[in-house]
Amino acid sequence: MRKLILCFLIFVSVILIYKFIYPNPRNWYDHYRYLAESFLAGRVDVPNLPIFYQDSLEYQGKKYLPFPPIPALILAPIIAVGKNTTQQQVSIIIGTLNAVLVFLLLKKFTKLINAFLLSIFFALGTVAFWSAVVGTTWYFAHNVALTFFFLSLITFKNKKYFLSGFLFSLAVLSRLPILLGIVFYILELKKDKINLLKFLSTATVCIPIMFFYNWLRFSNIFHSGYIEVYKSYLGIGYSISFFQSIYPNFPNFGYLDPRNIPLHLFTFFLMPPILSADKILPSPYGMGIIFTTPFLLLAFLPPFKKGLEKNLFIGAILIAFVDFLHYMQGWVQFGYRFLLDFLPFLLIVLAIRFRPKKLYILLLGISIAVNFWGVHWAIKLGW
Incomplete structure (x- = not known):
């Protein structure tokens, strides 16, 4: 009964805050809604996508999105029933369920x-706050991926390995970098070959599904469209990274390039807010967790105990490594949205280490206060 009461309190309090802090969203950049409408019409291109929506490409005279399909598949039955349902409305519900x-x-x-x-x-x-309430395409994918990632970890803990693997596949088909998180599961089951095979038999289903989806769009299983989107950002006339905002001639590196890692490390840990004479504003290029989510630093403190704690950190590092190779640190954003790809592992580390000490409660409270401030300004600035 106590567990049910706490679940109810979480759901009600979070959804009310999410709804009332952003009651009149702009509902821009809802790529997945257009893709969902296409799926319902039996097609994989997006002919009705607004012309000013970035992150799309043309192939043989048709417009496509590079993103994996699951977020749009989640939306499809919802908008089939409620045609006026917005992506942001669904995002708030998913974000609340994630809590x-x-x-x-x-x-x-x-x-x-x-x-x-x-x-x-x-x-x-955490950045999950802004991600849930804004609900634009990039954040919506994170929200859906988190749902399936959390469900995968819950069922894994319950030793339902077939189901856990399938849910993991759905997380990957929402956010591809999560695939590297499979190493955590392998490390946990390395001494249990039968159950490892059960997990892998469904956890790897995402690979042929993604190949098939690529083939449907581009007649090539290895062609996702991300490279074309990356090229479209080159030479667009404005800075897409924090470094370029300081040094306009700072070079663009490859789509997935080790030279992008310093940009991500700086953004993730140390990126400061914008200071002016009369106000402090969040940077559109992101902010480091030392400012936005200092409580999360507890998850990074060594030593890491052998076994579960160490395996969780390895899984988080591997997902983060793929994210850190990306040519852009995420933009426009409050916080660092790529954190959401590996946050589930870090939350478990926090749970293992957390004690209701005054310092921990203080850092937790500061994190919440800063994120309220950030979400307020992100809304006010039109992000």
Whole structure:
């Protein structure tokens, strides 16, 4: 009963905050809604996509999106029933459900009250807050991926390995970098070959599905469209990275290039807000967790205990490594949105380490306060 009450409190409080902090969203950049409409019409191109929407490409006279399909498939039945339903409305519901899933996951690693506090931290003290309320294409993909990632980890803990692997595949088919997180599961099951095979049999389904989706669009299983989108950003006349905003002649590196890693490390950990004479504003290029989410730093403190803690950190690092290779640090954004790809692993580390000490509670409170500030300004600035 206590667990149900806490789930109810999380759901009600989070959805009310999400809804009332951004009651009149702009509903821009809802690529997945257009893709969902195309799926319902039996096609994979997006002929009705607004001309000013970036991150699209043309192939043989048709317009396509490079993104994997699951977020649009989630939207399809919803908009089939409620044609006026917006992507942002669905995003708020998914974001709220994710907060409940965090509680259900973390209670397996810590006390109920700690899991409750950490679920509130996730919902209001991390970039998940802005991601849920804005609901634009890039954030919507993160929100959907988190849902399936959390469900995969919950069912994995419950030893339902076929289901866990399938849910992991759905997470990957929402956000491709999550694929590297499979190493965590392999490390956890390396001494249990039968159950490892059960997990892998469904966890790798995402690969042929993505190949088939690529073939449907471009007649090439290895062609996703991301390279064309990357090229479209080159020479567009404005800075797409923080470094270019300081040094206009700073070069563009490759789509996935090790030379992009310093940009991401700086953005993830240290990127400061914008200071002026009369106000402090979030940077559109992102902000480091030392400012936005200082409580999360607890998950990075060594040593990491052998076994689960170490495996979680390895999984997080591998996903982060792929994200850090990306040519752009995420833009326009509050915080660092790529954190959401590997945040589930870090949340479990937090749950293992968390104790209701004054310092921890203070850092948790600061994280929530800063994210309220950031979401307020992101809305006001029209992000």
